[in-house]
Amino acid sequence: MTQDMDRSEAAQARDAEEHPAHGDYITHAKSIGSWMFSLDHKRIGILYAVTAAIAFLAAGVFALLVRAELLLPGETFLSAQSYNQLFSLHGIVMVFGFIIPAIPGFLGNFLLPLHLGAKDVAFPRLNLFSYYLYLLGVILIVVAMVVGSVDTGWTFYTPYSARTGPAVLFLAMAVFVAGFASIFTGINFIVTVHKMRAPGMTWNRLPLFVWSIYSTSIVQVLATPVLGITVLLLFLERLLRIGIFDPALGGDPILFQHFFWFYSHPAVYIMILPGFGIVSELIATFSRQRIYGYTAIALSSVAIAMLGFLVWGHHMFVSGQSAISSIIFSLITYLIGIPSGIKVFNWIATMYKGSISFKTPMLYALSFLVLFTIGGVTGIMVGVLAVDIHLHDTYYVVGHFHYVMMGGTVIALLGGLHYWWPKVTGRLYNEVCGQIAAFLIFVGLNLTFFTQLVLGSRGMPRRYHDYLPEFTSLHQLSTIGSWVMGLGLFLVLGYLLVSLFRGKKATANPWGGATLEWTHTGVRPDPHNFHRTPFVTRGPYEFDRIGASRSETVEDHRGADPPDVALNQDRT
Amino acid sequence: MTGSFWLPDGASTLSSEIDSLFYFVTWASVILFAGVVAAIAYLAYRYRRRRGGPAPERVKPNKMVEISWVVLPTILVLIVFNWGFRLFVEQSVAPPNAYEVYVRGAMWKWDFEYPTGAVTTNELHVPVDRPVRLVMSSVDVLHSFFVPAFRVKQDVLPNRYSAVWFEATRVDTFQVFCTEYCGTGHAAMLASVITHSQGDFEAWLASAGVDEDTPLPELGAQLYEQQVCVTCHSIDGTPGIGPTLAGLYGKTETLDDGSTVVVDDDYLRESIVEPGAKVVEGYANIMSPIYGGLSERELSALIAFIREQQ
Numbered sequence: 001m002t003q004d005m006d007r008s009e010a011a012q013a014r015d016a017e018e019h020p021a022h023g024d025y026i027t028h029a030k031s032i033g034s035w036m037f038s039l040d041h042k043r044i045g046i047l048y049a050v051t052a053a054i055a056f057l058a059a060g061v062f063a064l065l066v067r068a069e070l071l072l073p074g075e076t077f078l079s080a081q082s083y084n085q086l087f088s089l090h091g092i093v094m095v096f097g098f099i100i101p102a103i104p105g106f107l108g109n110f111l112l113p114l115h116l117g118a119k120d121v122a123f124p125r126l127n128l129f130s131y132y133l134y135l136l137g138v139i140l141i142v143v144a145m146v147v148g149s150v151d152t153g154w155t156f157y158t159p160y161s162a163r164t165g166p167a168v169l170f171l172a173m174a175v176f177v178a179g180f181a182s183i184f185t186g187i188n189f190i191v192t193v194h195k196m197r198a199p200g201m202t203w204n205r206l207p208l209f210v211w212s213i214y215s216t217s218i219v220q221v222l223a224t225p226v227l228g229i230t231v232l233l234l235f236l237e238r239l240l241r242i243g244i245f246d247p248a249l250g251g252d253p254i255l256f257q258h259f260f261w262f263y264s265h266p267a268v269y270i271m272i273l274p275g276f277g278i279v280s281e282l283i284a285t286f287s288r289q290r291i292y293g294y295t296a297i298a299l300s301s302v303a304i305a306m307l308g309f310l311v312w313g314h315h316m317f318v319s320g321q322s323a324i325s326s327i328i329f330s331l332i333t334y335l336i337g338i339p340s341g342i343k344v345f346n347w348i349a350t351m352y353k354g355s356i357s358f359k360t361p362m363l364y365a366l367s368f369l370v371l372f373t374i375g376g377v378t379g380i381m382v383g384v385l386a387v388d389i390h391l392h393d394t395y396y397v398v399g400h401f402h403y404v405m406m407g408g409t410v411i412a413l414l415g416g417l418h419y420w421w422p423k424v425t426g427r428l429y430n431e432v433c434g435q436i437a438a439f440l441i442f443v444g445l446n447l448t449f450f451t452q453l454v455l456g457s458r459g460m461p462r463r464y465h466d467y468l469p470e471f472t473s474l475h476q477l478s479t480i481g482s483w484v485m486g487l488g489l490f491l492v493l494g495y496l497l498v499s500l501f502r503g504k505k506a507t508a509n510p511w512g513g514a515t516l517e518w519t520h521t522g523v524r525p526d527p528h529n530f531h532r533t534p535f536v537t538r539g540p541y542e543f544d545r546i547g548a549s550r551s552e553t554v555e556d557h558r559g560a561d562p563p564d565v566a567l568n569q570d571r572t
Numbered sequence: 573m574t575g576s577f578w579l580p581d582g583a584s585t586l587s588s589e590i591d592s593l594f595y596f597v598t599w600a601s602v603i604l605f606a607g608v609v610a611a612i613a614y615l616a617y618r619y620r621r622r623r624g625g626p627a628p629e630r631v632k633p634n635k636m637v638e639i640s641w642v643v644l645p646t647i648l649v650l651i652v653f654n655w656g657f658r659l660f661v662e663q664s665v666a667p668p669n670a671y672e673v674y675v676r677g678a679m680w681k682w683d684f685e686y687p688t689g690a691v692t693t694n695e696l697h698v699p700v701d702r703p704v705r706l707v708m709s710s711v712d713v714l715h716s717f718f719v720p721a722f723r724v725k726q727d728v729l730p731n732r733y734s735a736v737w738f739e740a741t742r743v744d745t746f747q748v749f750c751t752e753y754c755g756t757g758h759a760a761m762l763a764s765v766i767t768h769s770q771g772d773f774e775a776w777l778a779s780a781g782v783d784e785d786t787p788l789p790e791l792g793a794q795l796y797e798q799q800v801c802v803t804c805h806s807i808d809g810t811p812g813i814g815p816t817l818a819g820l821y822g823k824t825e826t827l828d829d830g831s832t833v834v835v836d837d838d839y840l841r842e843s844i845v846e847p848g849a850k851v852v853e854g855y856a857n858i859m860s861p862i863y864g865g866l867s868e869r870e871l872s873a874l875i876a877f878i879r880e881q882q
Contacts, residue, residue: 080756080757080758080759080760081756084753084755084756084758151755151756152753153753155753157714157752157753159712159713159714159730160713160714160753160754160755163713163755247729247730247731247732248730250731253714253729253730254729287619287628288621288628289628289631290630290631292631292633293633293638296638318716318725318726318727319727320726320727320729320732320734323660323661323664326660327657327660330653330656330657331653334649334650334652334653337645337649338642338645338646338649341641341645342638342641342642344608345641348608348611348612348615349631349637351612351615351616351619352615352619352631353619353628353629353631354615354619354628355619355621355625355626355627355628356615356616356619356620356621357620357621358616358620366612366616369608369612370608370609370612373604373605373608374605377597377600377601377604377605378601380597380601380649380652381594381597381598381601383653383656384593384597384652384653384655384656385653385656385657385659385660386590386593386655386656386657386659386660386663387590387593387594387597387656389590389660389663389723389724389725390590390594390720390723390724390725392725392751393716393718393725393751393752394751454577454578457578457579457594458575458578458579458580458720459580459718459720459721459747459749461718461749461750461751462751462753463753463758463759464758464759465758465759466759466760467759468747543628544627544628544630
């Protein structure tokens with residue numbers, strides 16, 4: 001059996017390299033239509049990547065403007081009204097346009113079938129439809145917000161949002177269109193993981209990225225419909241004047257908050273779980289070590305996905321919900337901290353007795369461990385009932401969730417982007433620029449958001465266009481941090497664009513990865529991924545067995561996947 | 573800036589305990605964080621990839637290690653939960669003798685209405701060393717009442733009352749913020765809490781919004797309506813939730829412990845300020861003690877009014 005696997009693995013790589021005539025997934029067809037109507041999961045992944053990158057750029061610029069206005073107390077260049085619209089745009093575009101769809105849409109689409117040894121996802125047409133729903137949703141969101149001057153923040157709390165009139169209804173509808181994209185993608189991925197695994201790809205041989213995408217999909221399918229129900233109720237209230245959320249009609253504004261957070265808290269896990277998956281891949285590959293506690297990491301993702309449905313009330317400790325509810329939600333919130341802690345400890349333990357290389361993706365993975373730990377412990381802090389009373393709706397909360405979303409998800413995505421860049425584009429990025437940018441982003445992020453933790457615990461409320469003079473120096477530090485971070489991110493944009501056109505050609509497995517996309521495909525995968533269905537006989541992190549498998553055949557000089565001895569000469 | 577690096581100076585009876593919990597979690601976090609960073613740094617250096625270095629060695633997971641990093645954090649968070657929970661109960665339940673002020677949030681100002689009927693805008697005056705309970709509602713959208721120095725915050729809702737309480741410990745002026753986003757003027761929806769010593773507060777209250785010229789019985793009649801005494805105490809002899817005021821003055825009442833009392837000025841005053849002290853037989857002890865906040869002149873006015881109801 002091992003012999004079969006070895007031949008298959010080596011033969012795959014040989015086939016992939018020896019059949020360039022058909023072209024890989026990028027060169028085989030070049031028309032615009034072949035991209036816009038492609039059913040290939042890899043091309044759809046790239047459509048997501050481009051759209052999400054534009055959304056991230058736009059929402060990032062909004063954030064820089066918001067921070068710039070806060071450089072000085074008093075009104076500098078934005079009126080209160082425009083400031084409020086900008087932070088709302090920042091939040092809504094970041095959440096619905098970027099952070100929810102980015103990793104599942106881009107890396108999830110690109111990698112899931114490759115990781116499973118499949119030709120494509122289970123429903124390729126549904127996959128393309130999801131992308132267009134997402135695109136339509138994002139466009140409608142931006143149109144609604146700009147035309148309707150929406151300034152409600154991303155939380156849309158009633159009754160304030162009811163005053164904004166039809167724009168908020170239109171916007172809610174747009175968010176729900178994007179939500180459907182999320183539901184369809186979730187269904188597609190769940191079925192793909194269940195039905196499309198290659199022979200021998202058992203559940204405990206799945207790369208941890210697959211486990212995390214699988215957990216995310218479950219949350220997407222179960223939580224997103226609640227968003228739809230909320231939108232429907234908002235419509236019923238506005239059109240039929242039935243009092244549901246608006247006190248003027250006899251409704252209950254706290255009910256809206258329950259509905260909102262019942263979706264939006266699980267959505268937080270939709271945002272962070274895929275990041276966990278990426279970090280698992282990065283740490284394993286760059287330590288050349290099996291993941292410590294594979295089962296614990298895999299199952300903790302599932303546990304987080306499940307418990308994530310039972311903690312929404314921790315956003316509402318001061319809303320006026322009953323004290324009993326607050327106490328129960330606080331307790332469950334702590335329980336969800338445990339699986340997150342287990343993951344961090346396992347990732348650190350994975351480095352033990354490894355062979356650690358500090359390439360850019362690994363720098364992001366290590367940044368992630370540090371930043372996510374800060375995000376985690378500040379999360380414990382805001383989960384403490386008595387202390388949250390003081391910290392709720394201050395910059396402490398803003399700092400906390402940016403450590404998780406930016407320090408967690410975005411850093412993981414950047415790590416993943418660099419790691420899979422050679423597989424996606426067939427080219428290498430500039431390693432020195434990559435390391436400088438990773439450093440700038442790490443420093444800028446801490447300067448921006450650690451300062452906000454201190455601002456918040458000292459009493460600075462969030463969503464304030466202006467502030468008291470005593471907060472000036474901290475706000476200025478935070479704004480300077482945002483510039484450092486912005487510089488780092490623009491540097492990434494710059495050298496990746498350069499790499500796209502002038503980058504050094506990559507080899508099939510530049511990092512020595514052990515998952516199927518590295519060992520069984522060419523520099524860039526073929527349109528149908530694999531020439532023969534892979535036959536899997538080992539786990540995703542058995543790095544010692546990729547080298548061994550090659551040396552048993554005559555191919556060891558051919559691939560870009562040198563044995564350990566060669567890798568150990570690669571001084572970094 | 574005053575206060576420590578993390579927190580502004582506390583000024584309520586509960587703030588020091590909340591701060592202790594904050595610092596406990598902070599230091600536990602710092603220790604955990606330092607451990608994580610030290611472990612990463614050590615492993616990253618010790619097992620860095622180098623020429624001729626050892627090949628990665630397969631590590632067999634250690635059950636005890638895995639169990640310990642599930643159990644230890646669980647114990648730690650349960651300690652924190654329990655501490656936070658006990659404090660939260662104290663924060664949620666106001667002491668029964670609290671001085672009550674009504675708070676109305678509106679886009680974008682705060683109105684404070686005292687038991688005397690005095691109303692102030694964006695300035696809340698309270699005594700120190702006495703629990704103050706704020707009963708709050710909004711006339712439009714959601715707001716949230718936040719006093720960092722007292723470590724209290726509570727959302728203010730339309731069509732519903734929410735409450736928050738604190739007991740200030742020193743005489744000063746404290747910042748109030750609105751912390752629930754409420755539109756264009758959100759950042760300007762500020763107010764201050766001005767604390768007074770008990771005596772100064774009485775003096776302030778007496779001078780605030782009280783009309784010194786109205787004859788006492790007339791002022792009493794106004795207060796009877798304004799303070800909604802009318803809901804429970806009729807003046808036409810019909811028994812209500814509380815005893816009627818008609819013919820009350822000078823009457824001998826039997827109390828719920830069987831003793832009797834003659835209704836005079838002192839008894840009336842005591843029954844308004846501290847309603848639970850001597851409860852008339854057949855009535856429940858349910859009258860709110862908030863009228864203790866009425867000024868001396870208002871108390872006299874009410875008594876004068878009651879005296880007239882024969």
